[in-house]
Amino acid sequence: MLIYRGLLLVSFLVLATLSLPHSAEAQENPYFVAYDHYLEEPGNLEVEYFSTFGTQRGGNDFHSYWMELEYGATAWWTTELYLDGQTTFGDSTIFTGIRWENRFRPLKREHFINPILYVEYEHKSGADKILKEGEGHDIEADFLTPNSVARQEIINEMEFKLILSSTFKGWNFTQNTLAAKNLSNEPWEFGYALGASRPLALKASAKRCTLCPQNFIAGIEMYGGLGDRYHFGLHDTSHYVAPVLGWNLPSGWTLRISPGFGLNDNSHQFLLRWGVSREISGFGSMVGRLFRGGQ
Amino acid sequence: MRTHKTGVLISILLIVAFFLPPAVGQENANPATEKKSSAETMYSEIGKAPEKARAKRNPLEKDPNAVAAGRILFEQRCAECHGHNAEGGKKGPSLRAAEIQNAEPGAIFWILTNGVVRKGMPVWSKIPEPQRWQLVSFIKSLGPAPAKREPAPANASQPPLRILLCGVVEDHG
Numbered sequence: 001m002l003i004y005r006g007l008l009l010v011s012f013l014v015l016a017t018l019s020l021p022h023s024a025e026a027q028e029n030p031y032f033v034a035y036d037h038y039l040e041e042p043g044n045l046e047v048e049y050f051s052t053f054g055t056q057r058g059g060n061d062f063h064s065y066w067m068e069l070e071y072g073a074t075a076w077w078t079t080e081l082y083l084d085g086q087t088t089f090g091d092s093t094i095f096t097g098i099r100w101e102n103r104f105r106p107l108k109r110e111h112f113i114n115p116i117l118y119v120e121y122e123h124k125s126g127a128d129k130i131l132k133e134g135e136g137h138d139i140e141a142d143f144l145t146p147n148s149v150a151r152q153e154i155i156n157e158m159e160f161k162l163i164l165s166s167t168f169k170g171w172n173f174t175q176n177t178l179a180a181k182n183l184s185n186e187p188w189e190f191g192y193a194l195g196a197s198r199p200l201a202l203k204a205s206a207k208r209c210t211l212c213p214q215n216f217i218a219g220i221e222m223y224g225g226l227g228d229r230y231h232f233g234l235h236d237t238s239h240y241v242a243p244v245l246g247w248n249l250p251s252g253w254t255l256r257i258s259p260g261f262g263l264n265d266n267s268h269q270f271l272l273r274w275g276v277s278r279e280i281s282g283f284g285s286m287v288g289r290l291f292r293g294g295q
Numbered sequence: 296m297r298t299h300k301t302g303v304l305i306s307i308l309l310i311v312a313f314f315l316p317p318a319v320g321q322e323n324a325n326p327a328t329e330k331k332s333s334a335e336t337m338y339s340e341i342g343k344a345p346e347k348a349r350a351k352r353n354p355l356e357k358d359p360n361a362v363a364a365g366r367i368l369f370e371q372r373c374a375e376c377h378g379h380n381a382e383g384g385k386k387g388p389s390l391r392a393a394e395i396q397n398a399e400p401g402a403i404f405w406i407l408t409n410g411v412v413r414k415g416m417p418v419w420s421k422i423p424e425p426q427r428w429q430l431v432s433f434i435k436s437l438g439p440a441p442a443k444r445e446p447a448p449a450n451a452s453q454p455p456l457r458i459l460l461c462g463v464v465e466d467h468g
Contacts, residue, residue: 027372027421038421043386075412109409110420170423202423204368206360214426250371281375285385 028254029172030246032273033133033223034195036174037114037165039105040072045283050256050275052131054268059144060090064129071283076105086129092147097124097155099132103163112168118161118176126153131271133159134224135180136189137236139266156183170202172219187230193223197244210249217246224263238267253278334388340411341394344402351401353435355428365433368426372419382440386415391440403431 029036032050040046048068055061064086073079082099101120127150129143158181165174178191197219205212224239226232242260249255253276260271355361369381376387383389390396395403407427410418419427 029421036421037418039417041417042415072417075410075415075417105412105418108412110418167420172421199423203355203425204364204429206363206367208367214423282385 027248028217028246028256028277028279029195030197030217030219030244030256030258031174031195031221032242032244032256032258032275033131034174034176034193034221035103035116035118035161035163035165036167036172036195037105037116037163039075039078039103039116040070041281042072042075043282043284044072045280046070046277047280048275048277050130050273052129053272054129054131054143055270056143056268057140060088062086062088062129062143064096064131066130066132068277073284078103082132084124084128084130086127086147088127088129088147094125094127094147094151096128096130096151097122099124113164113166116161116163116165118159118163120159120161122155122157122159124155124157126150126155128155131268133178133180133191133193134238134240135159135178135191136225136228137231138225139236139238140262140268141266143268157181158183171196171198187228189228190226190232191224192226193221195219195221195244197246208250215248215250217248219244221258224267236266237264239263240267240271242271242273252280334383334392336414337388337411337416338392338394340414341398341402341406344399344405348405349399349401351404353400353404353428353431355425355432356400358429358432361429361432362436364426365429365431365436368422368430369433372422373430376416381434381437389440390434391437393439395434396437396439400428400431400435403434404428407431 028046029038032052046068048070049065050068051063051065053061053063064084066082066084068080068082070078070080080099080101080103082101084096084099085094086096087093099120099122101118104117104119106115106117126145127147160179162177163174164176165172167173172195174193174195176193176195178193180189180191182189197217199214200216200218201213204214209215220241220243222239222241224234225237227235227237240260240262242258244256244258247255256273256275256277258273260273262269262271369377370379373381373387373390374384376384377390378384378387381390404427406416407419407422407430409420410416412418422430
């Protein structure tokens with residue numbers, strides 16, 4: 001039942017996105033896991049869909065997917081709602097949970113290193129496979145549990161990140177440190193993500209164009225777990241490195257793709273991620289007008 | 296049951312978030328005064344640009360394509376708030392005001408880079424530096440907004456009645 005509700009909601013949102021006339025050309029980073037210090041513009045809504053295909057040794061490969069609704073509440077606060085699901089080939093398709101993420105910019109001005117505070121609440125099942133972060137001792141073998149069993153485990157988790165990001169000569173460098181706490185009696189878990197990216201051209205063209213190099217942003221990201229409070233370090237952790245490419249279209253759509261590679265025996269050998277998103281400018285004002293009588 | 300409660304809580308918080316930007320500006324009952332004071336705050340920010348930032352010269356000053364490229368960037372990123380003619384919009388003040396047009400290019404570049412985060416203007420340093428200079432070139436190329444005609448005094452030469460009533464009633468006087 002939950003799957004049908006989820007699919008219905010996703011279909012509605014996709015249709016709503018396609019029918020909305022106001023779009024703004026986005027200048028989105030190409031990362032899938034790492035975050036930089038740029039928040040959503042205030043009043044704008046970004047509707048995003050992401051997929052991950054992952055290989056699984058000793059079991060069936062999987063395709064996980066999630067939808068993000070990212071809203072710029074103010075210039076210093078961005079809030080996001082996630083809906084997650086996955087298909088394990090030869091097993092089943094299930095809805096795996098929701099996440100509510102908030103990012104805050106504590107400093108008024110731009111600095112050489114810009115901190116962002118990240119707070120997320122996750123309500124998910126043990127069958128969650130979106131690999132949105134590397135944390136604790138999460139390893140490839142955890143994904144061998146059949147969906148029917150894994151979905152019985154309900155996880156309520158708080159996740160905190162300190163994002164330190166810098167932009168220099170067109171390059172963005174970012175470092176994310178993660179601490180997550182399962183709200184049941186589990187220890188704190190840690191993880192990291194690193195990213196670097198740059199547009200293919202820094203100057204904009206004097207003509208409108210779709211394939212101009214300034215519309216493409218290429219880079220690389222690396223992420224993984226750092227153990228938990230009692231066993232901190234790289235032992236029994238998984239790590240990935242992934243080239244990333246983002247294409248910001250003038251119509252307001254952004255396409256992203258990233259092949260990822262496991263760096264040790266605990267990691268999935270290969271992850272292929274792709275995503276599509278669209279930014280809707282002035283969404284907050286549109287909603288506001290609906291309730292204030294179309295002023 | 297617990298999932299249901301969480302869902303309700305998240306929905307409420309998202310709704311609050313959606314309404315936050317308008318709510319922030321509703322302390323002042325008069326929208327015109329509110330808009331003016333918001334614009335003044337924005338303009339005063341440009342005065343806070345450090346001397347070093349002001350002294351920066353636009354490296355694309357003599358680039359013949361800078362204004363055209365800046366116009367496209369403006370339409371894509373700035374027009375939503377500052378209006379399509381840069382004369383002010385729903386959220387942002389006019390960029391053709393004397394405070395902006397008389398400002399040094401370096402000061403405008405500094406505002407673009409740092410935003411006015413507490414007043415709703417985001418940081419635009421994610422736009423590469425040359426593109427920010429292209430935007431500065433475009434903004435400076437606009438010049439001041441054409442002066443609006445002052446309304447005529449109330450007792451100044453009265454127009455014929457037919458003009459006042461848009462031709463609905465003829466003036467037979």
